[in-house]
Amino acid sequence: MNSRNRKTSSLSRRSFLKLLGGVGAAGVASTTAGCSNVPVGGTGWLPQQYHTASNWPVQVKGRIPIDFNNPSIVRDDRKCILCGQCIEVCKNIQTVYGYYELPLKSDIICIDCGQCTMWCPTAAITERDDVSKVLKALDDKDSFVFIQTAPATRVALGEEFGLQPGANVEGRQVTALRKLGFDAVFDTGFTADLTILEEASELVKRLSEKTSTLPQFTSCCPGWVKFCEYFYPEYIPNLSTAKSPQQMLGALSKTYYANIKSINPRKIVSVAVMPCTAKKFECQRPEMRSDSHLRDVDIVLTTRELARLIKMKGINLNSLEDGSYDSILGESTGAGMIFAATGGVMEAAVRTAYYLATNEPPPEEFLTFRAVRGLQGVKESSVDIPGFGILRVAVCNGSKNARVLLDKIRTGESAWDFIEVMACPGGCIGGGGQPRTSLPPSDEVRAARISSIYRLDSKSRKKRLSFENNDVKQVYKNFLIHPLSEMSERLLHTHYKDRSSQLIAKKKYSLDEGESNG
């Protein structure tokens, strides 16, 4: 008991005050060091349009949905700034986003046109990069790797190397591709000519049979084809059954070419360089297989990917000599070249239709079909073909303008015989895989590329009519026999898929819907 009393009294006043002081100092230190009442987060940034009172609308917002498995385009979230430009183009220019009812079914609606990659200011949305696939194929010494180049890439590729918009690098592109190690370089312009013969013959057939499946629509634009399959399935029978030039060349390479050159078709890797992201989707379509279950086209590169590949290998495109395409899938006429511009397919087809109807080469006014040229969204005209009658034609570019035409056909307001549709504004030269020379894409760049294409037709090419193409003549003579023959139906024609069950298309579409934030 005594010891306990002594212990209690041992806490002196001095040590008690020391203790209190120590606790107080620790408290002051910890308070000044931390324990602030600042909540976590909110230290980053958002675009200016999102800093507005919650009851005010945001005029441009969000972004388009992209399926992770989309074969054409991918998005890097790290680069996305939610500027809303992809929605602007997808909805207002291409009329895809917002033109279907919600909820979704089991598909993210996309026509693969890739216009969003042209509008995205940070390149968060880009083409799906297939360069590594090509490099792997080129490294494999056992396989025969060839490449075909679309008409539109030659008037745009130079822009990636500092040249003016529309600079024609046709020959240099061929040399660059040879340097990259491709075993052969073919011209999609060759099968463009072939497409014209097949498609024009099909049109003549439809017109003479007086079937109800008129007008005939062109089918070389995979974005347009998918757009039609989604939103206007009733016009699928009106689509020309002809495959696109890309697929035709792929199909011929693994049959006709492989046969003549004695190459095992299984060893052929069919590569295409296109101004287009939808071509990546098209080449994967199950309908697009030639013989022996081989895919017509194995890999599609966009113009931008080709530029990257050329730069990666340290090749300076500007210093190269001109090269020329390999036969027997390499010759192309001016008619094949103008496929790249809106109205070009129509013009080329009309030239050949004149020949098919009269057996004579068309006169000058058919060689410069002004009514279907230019960047106007919807163009229509009629041509009098002797011995055949009046052919009523329409041309549109940008899928928004396809709606204009299709709705007029639906209501019976207008009737045409033949309609060319290109999903991208300006046609392939303005495709979603082209160099991002101006942002957003401008009509100046489009016009420069188009005039370059028409110079190719009128100045560079001696032949301006598809049926004069020697390689085309040869392929008919030795392999296909004639347009719409059994062989060409099997290899060069296809069928389409009704995709309308994957969405509920909006009956009435208005651009204002879903916009207000109130």
Add this chain to the structure above:
Amino acid sequence: MAKAVLVDITKCIGCGSCTVACKLWNNLDFDEKHPATGLKAELNDNNWTTIALKEVDHKNSKVWRFVKHQCMHCLEPACASACFSKALQKNNDGAVVYYPDLCVGCRYCMIACPFNIPKFEWKKTFPLVTKCQMCSTKIAQGESPACVSVCPTMALKYGERSELLKEAKALINNNKIYVKEIYGETEVGGTAWLYISDIPFAKLGFNTELGKTALPTYTHNFLKYTPFLAIGWGMLLTGLSFYTKRRNEIASKKDNEDQKQQETTNPKP
């Protein structure tokens, strides 16, 4: 004053704008291995909100639905109730806000949360808890939370909870496609985030068995006695202390007296 967000699952197209807005505004890292969207969407210390793709059977066909996950901002948050250092607090405007400087890192909130929302920064040397703040600093200025402001389809809507509830009820009663339920209206006593859907919530991975009772009430039923118990116990011990002290005093006094008495009766030789 209680703000809320109404999520209309039928309108979500899975664009993931909300997940990007959240990362931009809150300075969170992107990690491809732990995506914030898609089939493998994962809520973690850098993904405060996710958009999970759910492939479900609905009316004899497979459909895709996108489910947004983030803090539900309970009306009576279990996390705040479990937090003894007041690092989690419910604001008057409805947001349940985390104050990192007050956090001691005990992670009770993670165990308490019925929606499994708070995540820990396991990879950091001095880790903290993370979760959606409902952009408390943004809503304090009258703006919408970042995710809501960027949503292009109006699948997310921000406003007064009572008004949003009214709107949601009108929607589910007038449109046959919706299931007649608002998730979050009563779950664990109600949450600030409300969901409506055309697919039953259980099929979309929502926990529908949480009950209507706010979780803090369970502990409150006995923890409310804590002050009385603490004071009472203190008083009892103080009393006992006084009692024993006095007893000792008396005892020692007696001892002394006895000693003195002994000394007087038996003087030292």
